Amino acid sequence: MSLTTLPVDSIRAHFPALRPSSQHKPYIFFDGPGGTQMAQQALDAMVNYISGGMANLHGMFGTSQATDELLEEGRRGMADFLNCQPQEVAFGQNMTSLAFAIARSLGGFIQPGDEILVTEIDHRANVDPWVTLAKDRGAVVKFIPVNPETFTLELNQLDKLLTTRTKLVAVSMSSNVTGTVTPVEDIIRRAKAVNALVVLDAVHAAPHLPIDFQALGADILFCSAYKFFGPHLGIAVVSAALFEQLPVYKLAPAPAHIPDKLETGTQNHEAIAGLLGALDFIQTLGTGATRKQRLRTAMEAIEKQEVEQALMLEEFLQNLPPVRLYRAPTDTRKTPTLAFTLDGVNSRDAAAWFADNYNMCIAHGHFYASTMADKLQVNELGGWLRIGLAPYNTPEEIELFKTALLAFIDIHYKP
Known part of the structure; x- marks a missing residue:
């Protein structure tokens, strides 16, 4: 499926937040990296579960048995989305909570003097759990x-950083600020050569790129449903071989088998229903005989559309003197997430101006990639401005952003 045939208008029809309203001027949502809007299928699935009778697990009555099946279908859905095994999928409050729980469980795998390798480009959710460990x-x-000129990781230093003492390597598949896609295949291969565990943060990658957990060969992967058109729900994928060994903190009577043993307490069942609804929406953009095929081809179509749309923005931003664009070179794979600053202007003030004058949702700040923000010295003026595209963004919205930015420059940089 090509960009020219991907049906943006019909995609937008799936999102209640994009429908015209008499209550307020329509928003233009460029804040997808912080969380996309929810697809109607996700909303409907949540309401249907709630209105059909909520229940806890493992009962002898119908609503409980339906909830049991919902969780299993949620695992099967994510297995199709990420090409992993259903028993490798665990749900939780969010990626950060799951990462801290797994880090605590990995304590017995790490000894004094061992080494843990993280990155300067990552969101702190894929740094601090391992630093704490x-x-x-x-x-x-x-x-x-991170290279301060190319906004890519300096992987030429990896041979020096990886040693026989390295026990864990944590890296994001894509930066939630610059959109840089990390060549994780090479990192995984080299980490495995020293028998290190590999943790992938796919929270920003999952909405934009097809992911194959089995082919990658990582040990742990995290993502979040609210980044790909669903509700707030964290997802951890742990390779069965590691998962079986993982000594998690749990209540004594709770299940000891995978993946249930990581899911402490009662899960957010309605959010898992919403996750399945979000996957149903993504399927509508793909082709194939199975859900797995449709999800894969859908993500390939999404990436194709977003790459072309992001290029329109990238070329525009690169040619504006007051703008500094934090974007990797053209030969680097990237998501449609672009970070920039405006000379002498606080990013908070600029974000407020776009919201007040154009109803545009453009985020500002360090986005928890605080190590990179400190290194690039962007915090003095409120961090970055970040514009992120989703499949429901139109070329007209992008053109309006260009108009808005030119108007801002005209107002704030007059001679």
Whole structure:
């Protein structure tokens, strides 16, 4: 499916937040990296579960049995989306909570003097759980540096950073700020050569790129449903071989088998229903005989559309003197997430101006990629402005953003 045939108008019809309203001027949502709008299918699935009778698990009555099946179908859905095994999928409050829980469980795998490798480009949710683990166990933390000119990881230093003492490598598949897609295949291969566990943060990648967990060969992967048109729900994928060994903190009577043993307490059943609804929406953009095929081809179509749309913005922003665009070179794979600053202007003030004058949702700040923000010295003026595209964004919206930015420049940079 090509960009020219991807039906943007019909895509928008799936999103209640995009429908005209007499109550307020329509929003233009460029804040997808912080969370996309929810597809109607996700909303309907949540309401249907709630209105059809909510229940807890493992009962002898119909609503409980339906909830049991809902969780299993949720695992099967994510297995199709990420090409993993259903028993490798666990649900939780969010990626951060799941990462801290798994980090605590990995304590026995880390000994004093061992090394944990994280990166300067990552969201802190894929840094601090492992830094905390290292602190608790007396391990050493090393950082893969980000290149301040290309906004890519300096992987030429990886051979020096990886040693026989390296026990865990945590890296994002894509930056939630610059959109840089990390060549994780090479990192995984080199980490496995020293027998290190590999953790992938796919929270920003999952809405934009097709992902194949089995082909990648990582040990742990995280993503979040609210980044791909669903509700607030965290998802962890843990390879069965590691998952079976993972000594999780749990209540004594709770299940000890995978993946249930990681799911402490009662799960957010209605959110899992919404997750399935979001996957149903994504399927509508793909082709194929099975759900897995439709999800895969849909994500390929989404990436194709978004790459072309992002290029329109990238070329525009690169040619505006007051703008500094934080974007990797053209030969680097990227998501449609673009970060920039405006000379001498606080990003908070600029974001407020876009909201007040054009009803545009454009985020500002460090976006929890605080190590990179500190290194690039963007915090003095409120961090970055970040514009992120989703399949429901139109070329007309992009053109309106260009008009708005030119108007802002005209007002704030007059001679």
